[in-house]
Amino acid sequence: MIxxxxxxxQQTDAPVVVGLDPMLxxxxxxxxxxxxxxxxxxxxxxxxxxxxxxxxxxDAVCDxxxxxKPQIAMYEQFGIEGLQAFQKTVAYCKSKDLVVIGDVKRxxxxxxxxAYAVGxxxxxxxxxxICQAFDEDFxxxxxxxxxxxxxxxxxxxxxEHKGIFVLVKTSNPSSGEFQDRLTDGKPLYELVGKMVDQxxxxxxxxxxxxxxxAVVGATYPEMGxxxxxxxxxxxxxxxxxxxxxxxxxxxxxxxxxxxxxxIVNSSRGIIAAYKQEKYSRFGAGAYADASRQAVIDMISDIxxxxxSR
Amino acid sequence: MIxxxxxxxQQTDAPVVVGLDPMLxxxxxxxxxxxxxxxxxxxxxxxxxxxxxxxxxxDAVCDxxxxxKPQIAMYEQFGIEGLQAFQKTVAYCKSKDLVVIGDVKRxxxxxxxxAYAVGxxxxxxxxxxICQAFDEDFxxxxxxxxxxxxxxxxxxxxxEHKGIFVLVKTSNPSSGEFQDRLTDGKPLYELVGKMVDQxxxxxxxxxxxxxxxAVVGATYPEMGxxxxxxxxxxxxxxxxxxxxxxxxxxxxxxxxxxxxxxIVNSSRGIIAAYKQEKYSRFGAGAYADASRQAVIDMISDIxxxxxSR
Numbered sequence: 001m002i003x004x005x006x007x008x009x010q011q012t013d014a015p016v017v018v019g020l021d022p023m024l025x026x027x028x029x030x031x032x033x034x035x036x037x038x039x040x041x042x043x044x045x046x047x048x049x050x051x052x053x054x055x056x057x058x059d060a061v062c063d064x065x066x067x068x069k070p071q072i073a074m075y076e077q078f079g080i081e082g083l084q085a086f087q088k089t090v091a092y093c094k095s096k097d098l099v100v101i102g103d104v105k106r107x108x109x110x111x112x113x114x115a116y117a118v119g120x121x122x123x124x125x126x127x128x129x130i131c132q133a134f135d136e137d138f139x140x141x142x143x144x145x146x147x148x149x150x151x152x153x154x155x156x157x158x159x160e161h162k163g164i165f166v167l168v169k170t171s172n173p174s175s176g177e178f179q180d181r182l183t184d185g186k187p188l189y190e191l192v193g194k195m196v197d198q199x200x201x202x203x204x205x206x207x208x209x210x211x212x213x214a215v216v217g218a219t220y221p222e223m224g225x226x227x228x229x230x231x232x233x234x235x236x237x238x239x240x241x242x243x244x245x246x247x248x249x250x251x252x253x254x255x256x257x258x259x260x261x262x263i264v265n266s267s268r269g270i271i272a273a274y275k276q277e278k279y280s281r282f283g284a285g286a287y288a289d290a291s292r293q294a295v296i297d298m299i300s301d302i303x304x305x306x307x308s309r
Numbered sequence: 310m311i312x313x314x315x316x317x318x319q320q321t322d323a324p325v326v327v328g329l330d331p332m333l334x335x336x337x338x339x340x341x342x343x344x345x346x347x348x349x350x351x352x353x354x355x356x357x358x359x360x361x362x363x364x365x366x367x368d369a370v371c372d373x374x375x376x377x378k379p380q381i382a383m384y385e386q387f388g389i390e391g392l393q394a395f396q397k398t399v400a401y402c403k404s405k406d407l408v409v410i411g412d413v414k415r416x417x418x419x420x421x422x423x424a425y426a427v428g429x430x431x432x433x434x435x436x437x438x439i440c441q442a443f444d445e446d447f448x449x450x451x452x453x454x455x456x457x458x459x460x461x462x463x464x465x466x467x468x469e470h471k472g473i474f475v476l477v478k479t480s481n482p483s484s485g486e487f488q489d490r491l492t493d494g495k496p497l498y499e500l501v502g503k504m505v506d507q508x509x510x511x512x513x514x515x516x517x518x519x520x521x522x523a524v525v526g527a528t529y530p531e532m533g534x535x536x537x538x539x540x541x542x543x544x545x546x547x548x549x550x551x552x553x554x555x556x557x558x559x560x561x562x563x564x565x566x567x568x569x570x571x572i573v574n575s576s577r578g579i580i581a582a583y584k585q586e587k588y589s590r591f592g593a594g595a596y597a598d599a600s601r602q603a604v605i606d607m608i609s610d611i612x613x614x615x616x617s618r
Binding site for chain 2: 128
């Protein structure tokens with residue numbers, strides 16, 4: 001799957017992923033109204049609204065980008081019905097040949113991590129039959145529990161040709177509270193980065209990249225530069241561009257010399273583009289066209305920086 | 310909710326929580342067969358099997374214990390249908406007046422943690438109406454992203470009188486890989502423990518304990534003793550007793566002098582008790598009676614240690 005991701009990045013010339021993190025406040029009124037008329041102001045109504053909203057955006061941008069990253073929390077807040085919308089979104093994006101990165105940040109001890117891994121990336125045995133649950137292509141994983149929380153995911157990646165992105169240095173303001181702590185003179189995120197390199201050593205594809213990637217926030221470019229060199233085979237998933245303050249020029253060193261090695265996420269900046277002054281001419285009725293224009297602008301912004309590497 | 314938990318621990322004289330982490334391999338054949346006959350060997354069949362299995366155990370043990378801890382991964386592996394079984398389990402346990410600790414180990418940055426918090430502990434606004442999704446009493450939370458990943462949970466706890474248990478030192482063999490790293494001469498878990506104490510400072514109930522608790526594995530008793538003193542107001546949720554190797558005598562110092570302050574989890578050791586030689590006399594047909602006897606034995610084991618404090 002990492003090879004498919006790399007190939008699609010090359011084909012689209014777009015090291016960009018659109019974060020499908022729908023808040024109800026982003027969904028244009030006409031979509032909410034229709035969903036609420038049909039299902040009421042209920043969890044099912046909310047789920048229908050975010051699903052229709054997503055569908056519009058995916059239809060408008062799917063030819064431009066290699067991948068999407070639905071954030072499961074935004075669906076899970078609407079319970080079972082929300083998770084059905086997550087599942088429909090995953091399946092729909094896959095039907096459009098997009099690589100789907102489930103931003104689930106799961107992580108637990110051995111057998112429990114294994115359950116998450118089969119639920120999101122693999123297959124589960126029920127009696128004599130094999131079933132599939134959410135079936136994303138990649139998921140994000142939290143490393144706080146150490147190697148035996150990660151290896152069950154690695155095993156499933158190997159069997160199913162899927163991938164993970166391990167949280168190394170997150171984009172939020174207080175990420176340094178624990179992640180930056182010096183241990184033997186080095187920050188913790190470097191230690192996690194070294195482990196990412198090791199966890200992924202056996203899973204390097206023909207692209208030269210491993211199925212075990214890393215999350216490194218756009219908001220910490222100096223750290224991104226160091227992590228790039230610590231984990232040469234890891235694809236870096238970069239949140240924090242745009243709405244969170246990360247600039248394209250900060251991201252030059254997240255890429256390798258081959259112009260590959262990083263994929264930059266934008267969520268709100270794309271899916272709620274029509275709410276920005278810059279794209280307000282589209283209006284709520286053409287929210288998906290606004291998202292398409294925002295994707296085009298983002299690709300050009302990122303590529304300018306990437307190509308100055 | 311922390312006060313309710315403490316009160317129920319006192320009423321039952323049982324600082325014990327039963328982990329509802331059903332694997333299909335634990336479910337007696339007659340229950341699987343009935344579920345598969347009705348729903349096929351499908352995700353729905355698996356979900357029905359684990360739900361009926363849980364219901365039997367809950368009915369058999371609910372008068373003995375204060376709380377249950379369903380591990381969501383074990384349900385999530387069966388997709389939407391599995392999560393419906395999780396939701397039914399949560400609701401059923403609450404109807405039996407058990408405190409429900411959702412072992413979800415969620416954690417993300419600001420607005421995303423807020424979505425998890427409302428989905429699991431709070432309420433979500435849909436149009437002009439207020440809806441509820443999973444509605445556990447407590448959840449477990451991963452601290453790797455720092456304070457701004459935790460505070461949205463704390464805020465919801467304050468509003469809804471719910472609680473969280475933050476992962477501090479987990480029970481698994483490689484938990485030390487990152488959690489034990491020395492930073493300024495102290496292991497990282499102590500730093501996280503100090504933050505737990507701070508995060509919970511405003512949420513101390515009439516019981517003297519805070520709605521912000523901590524997870525500390527039974528398998529690291531020396532660390533448990535230190536963490537107890539660092540976080541005097543935090544209730545400690547203790548996994549790792551029994552099947553993972555933690556012994557009751559190791560847990561003496563997880564309790565405060567009031568005999569409170571810790572609640573010990575057992576999952577496999579209770580729910581799959583009938584598979585142990587010790588309880589094999591019950592047989593698969595009376596699996597729930599085996600679980601009841603295992604709970605009685607566990608309470609007596611833990612209390613012997615606790616009362617020697």
